[in-house]
Every structure is written in C-alpha cells, then in structure tokens.
Amino acid sequence: GESVGLHLPTLSVQEGDNSIINCAYSNSASDYFIWYKQESGKGPQFIIDIRSNMDKRQGQRVTVLLNKTVKHLSLQIAATQPGDSAVYFCAAYYGGSQGNLIFGKGTKLSVKP
Amino acid sequence: NAGVTQTPKFRILKIGQSMTLQCTQDMNHNYMYWYRQDPGMGLKLIYYSVGAGITDKGEVPNGYNVSRSTTEDFPLRLELAAPSQTSVYFCASSIPGGTEAFFGQGTRLTVV
Numbered sequence: 573g574e575s576v577g578l579h580l581p582t583l584s585v586q587e588g589d590n591s592i593i594n595c596a597y598s599n600s601a602s603d604y605f606i607w608y609k610q611e612s613g614k615g616p617q618f619i620i621d622i623r624s625n626m627d628k629r630q631g632q633r634v635t636v637l638l639n640k641t642v643k644h645l646s647l648q649i650a651a652t653q654p655g656d657s658a659v660y661f662c663a664a665y666y667g668g669s670q671g672n673l674i675f676g677k678g679t680k681l682s683v684k685p
Numbered sequence: 686n687a688g689v690t691q692t693p694k695f696r697i698l699k700i701g702q703s704m705t706l707q708c709t710q711d712m713n714h715n716y717m718y719w720y721r722q723d724p725g726m727g728l729k730l731i732y733y734s735v736g737a738g739i740t741d742k743g744e745v746p747n748g749y750n751v752s753r754s755t756t757e758d759f760p761l762r763l764e765l766a767a768p769s770q771t772s773v774y775f776c777a778s779s780i781p782g783g784t785e786a787f788f789g790q791g792t793r794l795t796v797v
Contacts, residue, residue, distance in 0.1 A: 581725070604784045615689075615775050615788025616728070661727055665784045672743060673718065673777075673786055675727040 584682045591649040593679045595662035598643065600624075602664035602674075607636060607647045610659045610678070619647070621665070649681075657683045687711050691776050691789035698766040698796045706761040706792050708776030716779045717759040718786065719743075719751065721772040728775060734759055735781070766796045 585591045597605070604623055608616035622629040622636045622645070629636050635648040649656055659678040666672055692707045710717065715736045720728035720743075730743030734753040748770060750762040759778075763770060773793050777786040 606784045613790075615777070615791055616786075617788070618785040621784040667782055672730055672733050673779075673784075674730065674744075675720070677725070677727040 581677070582680045582682065584684060585652050586684050587652060587654060589652055591647075591652045591656070591681060591683075593647045593649075593660050593662075593681065595645050595647075595676055596643055597645070597662075597664055597676075599664065599666075600640065600643065601666065603667040604665040605636070605638060605645050606663045606665060606673070607634070608661045608663060608675070609656075610661065612658075616661060616675075619660075652681075652683050654683050654685060657681055689776055689778055689787050689789035691774075691792050693792060694790065695793045696795070698763075698794065700766060700768065700796060702766050703762070703764045704766070704794075706763070706774055706776075706794075708759045708761065708789060709757050710759075710776075710778040710787070711757065712778060712787065713756060714778035714783075714787070715756065715781050716783065716786075717753065718777040718779075719749070719759070719761045720775045720777065721745065721770075722775060722791075723772050731761065731774075763794075768796050770794065771796045 606621040607619040610616040620631045633650045638645045659680045661678045663675045689710045718733045719731040729745045732751040734740045773791045777788045779786040
C-alpha cells in the first residue's frame with residue numbers, strides 16, 4: 573500500500589540558516605508529491621508540489637528535490653525565519669478518477685533566534 | 686472568504702454516543718476529504734468524495750460514515766463512539782486533480 577514517511581521527527585535550526593526536511597516514500601505510482609505546513613492549532617497549509625516526472629521545483633524561499641531512484645524527496649527552506657516554525661508534512665497525491673492525498677507523519681521544525 | 690468551515694471546534698463524547706462533524710466549503714470544490722490526526726502522527730484519510738453523491742473509503746473508514754448531498758457540505762458521522770476515535774479531525778477540499786487541498790481548522794474530539 574501507499575506509505576509516506578519522514579526521517580526525523582524534529583529539526584532545530586538557527587534563524588537565518590537553511591533547513592532541510594526529508595521524506596521517503598514507498599509507492600512510485602503517485603502523480604505528485606506535496607509539502608504542507610501545519611502551525612500549532614491550525615489545519616495544514618499547502619507550500620509547494622512537484623510532479624513525479626520532475627527533479628526539482630523552486631518557490632519563494634523553498635525548493636523541493638525529488639530523487640525517484642531512492643524514493644526520496646526533500647524540502648529546503650532558505651534563510652529560515654521564526655515564522656517557519658511548524659510541523660511539515662510530505663504527502664503523495666494519487667490522481668485518476670479517485671484522487672486522494674496520503675500524508676506522512678511530519679517533522680517539527682523549531683527555529684532558534 | 687470563509688474557505689472550509691468545521692463545526693464544532695471541540696467536543697467530548699461518552700463511549701457509545703454518536704455525533705456528526707460538520708464541514709462546509711464555499712469554494713465550489715468538487716473534491717472533499719476527511720482526515721484524522723492522532724498525536725505525533727500524520728493525517729490519515731477516513732473518507733473522501735469527488736462530487737455530490739459520490740463517496741469512497743480512505744485508509745481508516747471503520748466507525749465512520751459520510752454523505753455528500755451537495756457540493757458544499759460533507760458531514761462525517763460517528764456511530765457508537767469509542768476511545769480509539771479520540772483525535773483531531775480535519776476536513777479539506779480541492780479542485781479535481783488539485784494537489785492544493787484547503788483545510789478547515791479542525792475538530793478536537795475526545796471520547797471518554
């Protein structure tokens with residue numbers, strides 16, 4: 573079945589440093605991989621997605637890398653800010669007529685001032 | 686813009702009671718989802734719907750039921766509540782084939 577997991581449950585970085593959050597997946601049949609951010613007491617919020625036939629996609633201060641050979645993706649956050657403190661989830665989207673979104677467990681990012 | 690609205694925000698149920706978690710969205714999204722999030726865990730898909738009148742099971746459907754009579758509403762019904770259903774429940778919606786799902790604020794449910 574589908575499985576999306578994360579390497580580390582917590583990550584602590586200094587403000588201004590770059591953050592890298594990793595994720596592994598088991599099912600190669602997904603159409604997209606997505607990163608969501610969840611702040612305390614709120615629902616997850618979309619950050620960026622990457623189509624499964626791409627290797628890299630950049631957004632504002634974020635970059636997602638996809639390595640299909642080892643079934644691994646990562647989210648890089650440049651110049652991490654206190655507002656980036658949250659739990660980050662990777663998710664896999666399986667499309668077709670029954671589109672659904674499978675989430676991993678999450679990594680809690682803490683930014684030290 | 687209201688987006689996705691869930692009610693109630695908090696609820697305590699006794700074992701064996703039933704309740705309906707309400708979810709409504711005003712974005713005219715065809716796809717809607719129900720997830721549960723246990724402490725320290727990711728979101729697990731309970732049920733989803735690709736349009737009015739169409740629903741399907743996700744990873745963890747046992748103990749829950751859904752209906753989708755309109756595009757806007759996607760209520761989740763718990764029958765015979767059990768302690769294992771203590772969790773935070775999130776409703777979400779998206780356009781067909783969309784990877785950006787919009788989430789509600791969640792319902793924190795405790796079954797005692």
